[in-house]
Amino acid sequence: MRVEHIYRYPVKGLTAEALEEVLLSPGECLPHDRRFALAQGDSPMDPAAPAWLPKRHFGCLAYNARLAALHSAFDPKTGTLAIRPPDAPPLLASTRTAAGRAEIGAFLAGYLGEEARGTPRFVEAPGHNFTDVAAKCVSIIGLASLHALEEKAGMPLDPLRFRANIYVSGATPWAEFDLLGQEVLLGGARLRVFKRIVRCPATEVNPETAERDAAxxxxxxxxxxxxxxxxxxxxxxxxxxxxxxxxxPTQGDLLH
Incomplete structure (x- = not known):
């Protein structure tokens, strides 16, 4: 298999950012991946004592499709987050100050309107990632599997519907499932595949139009x-x- 695309998602539910290369660290996600999130007002998320919570506690595409219409960009050097809505002036604010985070939270809450529950908070907890599973990990999709789904669906599906970190070509459809429990070499890193990804309603959302136009x-x-x-x-x-x-794979030829 060959790496075709690498993406990080600095804010849970917001724009994918393409990378040409990245340095992975043991036991960690991609740097800055799911580093921030919009915690709904009724979410028990405590940045001072972070614990994994299901996605329903945060702004996410599974429940808030209109987030896909926002275009965001994060600068890790300055900590600045830019968010551009489709029909309003953009926001530029710092993620490093309480005032900046409050400004971002208010902006996103205003954009979500009735979908915002209580008073949402834009949150970060150092060392914590707002992943969909209770583990720091890297998500990998075989493009052959996606193409097999497209063939059955009779329509193209933007790979970014599935918000993976690594997209690979080569092998046959579903060959990545054969790697479950196995160790793999990925560039200069070694990983262990531990779980298949169960897809949720977030994948129904077209990342270009923010419409739920597929199943x-x-x-x-x-x-x-x-x-x-x-x-x-x-x-x-x-x-x-x-x-x-x-x-x-590190053991034998599992990818046919």
Whole structure:
């Protein structure tokens, strides 16, 4: 398998940011991936004592499709977050100050309108990532599997519907499922694949139009007998990965 795309998602539910290369660290997500989130007003999220919570406690595409219409960009050097809505002036604010985070939270709450519950807070908890599973990990999708779903669905599906970190080409559809429980080499890093990714209603949302115009979970169940696309892997040994690098199992030839 070959790495075709690398993405991070600095704010849970907001824009993907493409990378040419990235340095992975043991036991961590991609740097700055899901670093921030909009905690709904009724969320028990405590930045001082962070614990994993289900996605319903945060602004996310599964429940807030209109977030896809926002275009955001995060500058890790300055801590500045830019958010551009479709029909209003953009926001530029610091994630490093209480005033800046409050400004971002108020902006997103105002944009969500009735979908905002209580008084949402834009949150960060150092050392914590707002992942969909209770583990720091890297998500990987085989593009052959996505193409198999597209063929059954009869329509193209933007890979960014699935918000993975690593998209790989090569092998056959669903070959990545054969890696479950196995260690793999990804560029200069070593990872262990530990879970298939169960797809949720977030994948129904078109990342360009913010419309729910497809039904990937339903189509996966109807045509393949499961609702899974992609796998999660934990980083065992850190290293640099880049577009064009290989992903290969450490034991035998599992990818046919």
């Amino acid at each position: 990937p979970p339903k189509w996966l169940r109807e045509h393949f007998g499961h609702a899974d696309l992609g796998v999660y892997a934990e980083v065992l040994e850190g290293g640099r990965i880049a577009v064009g690098d290989a992903l290969e």
